[in-house]
Amino acid sequence: MEQTKEILPDVVMPQPDTIKILAGQKALVTGANSGIGEGIAIELAKAGCDVAVNYVTNPDEANAVVSKIIKYGVKAVAIKADVSQENEVIAMFEEMYKQFGTIDILINNAGLQQDSPFDQMQIDKWNKVLNVNLTGQFLCAREAIKEFKKRGVKKEISCAAGKIIHISSVHEVIPWAGHVNYASSKGGIMMLMKSIAQEVAPYRIRVNSICPGAIRTPINKSAWDTPESYNKLMELVPYGRIGEVEDIGRAAVWLASDHADYITGTSIFIDGGMTLYPGFATGG
Numbered sequence: 001m002e003q004t005k006e007i008l009p010d011v012v013m014p015q016p017d018t019i020k021i022l023a024g025q026k027a028l029v030t031g032a033n034s035g036i037g038e039g040i041a042i043e044l045a046k047a048g049c050d051v052a053v054n055y056v057t058n059p060d061e062a063n064a065v066v067s068k069i070i071k072y073g074v075k076a077v078a079i080k081a082d083v084s085q086e087n088e089v090i091a092m093f094e095e096m097y098k099q100f101g102t103i104d105i106l107i108n109n110a111g112l113q114q115d116s117p118f119d120q121m122q123i124d125k126w127n128k129v130l131n132v133n134l135t136g137q138f139l140c141a142r143e144a145i146k147e148f149k150k151r152g153v154k155k156e157i158s159c160a161a162g163k164i165i166h167i168s169s170v171h172e173v174i175p176w177a178g179h180v181n182y183a184s185s186k187g188g189i190m191m192l193m194k195s196i197a198q199e200v201a202p203y204r205i206r207v208n209s210i211c212p213g214a215i216r217t218p219i220n221k222s223a224w225d226t227p228e229s230y231n232k233l234m235e236l237v238p239y240g241r242i243g244e245v246e247d248i249g250r251a252a253v254w255l256a257s258d259h260a261d262y263i264t265g266t267s268i269f270i271d272g273g274m275t276l277y278p279g280f281a282t283g284g
């Protein structure tokens with residue numbers, strides 16, 4: 001054992017904060033005032049990106065995220081817009097161009113859950129979830145693609161003309177009783193992402209999804225905030241820990257960077273093995 005240590009010294013990983021692999025790029029993160037959106041916005045800033053922090057209801061939270069971001073020496077701005085409203089999305093992109101000139105990276109993150117047993121699901125709950133989670137991603141992607149196509153590749157910035165990362169979920173493939181609206185929206189995001197990716201690849205625009213599993217955020221607080229619920233959740237997570245927003249943020253930085261330049265049309269699952277059907281470890 002001693003000998004092995006001598007032959008294989010510990011690898012010293014460079015600190016992510018010192019690698020500015022997205023220097024000079026401009027990102028828009030929707031729903032960036034909390035949770036996964038906030039986590040991604042901060043990791044993008046650490047990697048050298050200027051970041052527009054979209055929010056819809058909580059300006060104080062969004063301004064707090066802006067304050068955290070500018071500490072990394074990049075620019076940040078909070079922009080209010082309901083992503084399910086076409087006029088607000090168009091205005092948000094105009095504001096982004098006014099502030100930053102262009103967009104290089106769109107993180108299509110804004111999303112919500114409105115759970116209900118299926119036979120009691122009100123049309124309002126269905127519409128709200130589909131409008132924000134799916135139509136919102138369509139509207140933002142459409143605006144970003146317009147700019148990517150118009151501007152094209154700027155070699156000094158990135159070898160791609162633009163990158164979109166859809167934040168989907170393990171529930172784009174795992175059915176979810178009691179959450180049919182949410183799972184339907186995420187299944188929709190998968191084909192939204194792949195179809196856009198196919199259409200725009202010839203323009204050197206990359207479009208991918210990140211599919212988080214259980215990440216410690218407000219959206220699923222009841223699934224982790226007591227020892228009982230946490231232990232129950234762990235039955236679904238072979239890796240034995242909940243995900244943190246940094247797990248998603250770091251992957252988003254890499255996926256948006258030129259290190260991932262040949263990746264398009266793919267869903268990357270970041271879920272501690274949730275999609276490995278853990279029940280089959282001892283059954284089947």
Ligand code: BGC
Pocket residue numbers: 113168169170171212213214215219220223
């Ligand atoms: C949901 C969370 C859930 C996780 C795993 C996410 O997409 O928003 O509430 O904990 O999937 O089931």
